[in-house]
Amino acid sequence: MNSDINAARLIRFFPSRGIRLVRAQGQYVWDSEGKKYLDCHAGNGAAFLGHNNPVIVRRIVEQASRMMTCPPIFDSDILEECLTMLGKILPRRLMNVYFMNSGSEAVELALKLARKRTGRRKFASFTGSFHGRTMGALGMTHNMKYRSGYDPFPWEHVFLTFNDQSSLEKIDESFAAVIVEPVQGEGGLNIANKEFMKILAEKCSTTGAILILDEVQAGFGRTGRLWAYMDYEISPDILVAGKSIGGGFPVSFVAVKDEIASKVEEGEHGSTHGGNPLALAAMIGGVEVLISDDVPSRAREKGRSLAEGLAEIANTYPEVVRGVKGRGLMTGLDLRYSPSEMIRQLQSMGLLALKAGTTVLRLLPPYLITDEDIDWSIRIIDEVIKMYQEKIRKARGGEEIGRS
């Protein structure tokens, strides 16, 4: 990457994708060779409102020249304005917020609040879940690949089976909280069943366990609803948001009900950069865009077109594709094979995508994706899957390739 031997080296937890990005705008990015890509990776979904969204850029630039640092122990216009804007999109029951910088940190705070408020030590999360990589959030995350070497975690915890009502029986008065994603992202674009979520909410309510909805990936319009949980007849005690809320600027928050906020003690939590004025400005811009462009409707409409195209591909290539997964613009194909090779191939053809679970080819495009972009994506995904199918058929004479 850098030929200067005195330059610092990036720790590579993941290998480089092999292209150097130099510019981004809306739903597209460009590499150093001038090649344009449709960005359905969108920085792990953070650029859902489009790269360099002009409304958000203007807000950040204005704020940068005014005041870049101001912890929330001081009052400020930007803090007040941000709280007013969030009041437009937060559930009435969850009007108390605290700002962090990443999804994992916000999950940490949600867990801490639940632990202290209930005085209980036990947590539950679900199979297929992803809640982040800091130690508390990692303790809730199901994927063994991320956990191993760090476990056992120093708190009591059980994994319940996602979408299995009988597993909810295990929730009792010893639980501080249950954390759930209404649509699992990393775990494979799995949608929670309505009845399952209803029973989960009832169980939390009767046992006094705090229900934490992790909408770091699914929230802020991406699934076609402002908050994905609004597809269910439930009301969480804590909502966690991140990724797209700052239009690509690092920011996250927890929103909690009055009974939790009113018992917070002085000095119990804090963050040097949490609620940074630039992050608040980015969020103000984000909410402006969300409302003025009716982003949830756009995500619903474009998500439908994308899913229709993907369903045709699934029907055409059943040997490679199991089906379509996800909701809104959090969608993809469940493959019978690892998607890694296809993701590489799509990238070489100008489409950036990412993996979810072990077999899902995931697309997290910005809401600005057009019908032309969708038609083009479907055409090239079709081409790549067709090539893969031909390869499999050829390999059939010999050994089968990488089937999962």
Ligand SMILES: Cc1ncc(COP(=O)(O)O)c(C=O)c1O
């Ligand atoms: C549902 C969910 N929760 C938490 C996180 C962690 O967020 P971050 O990577 O910003 O720490 C993620 C990230 O992918 C996520 O999808």
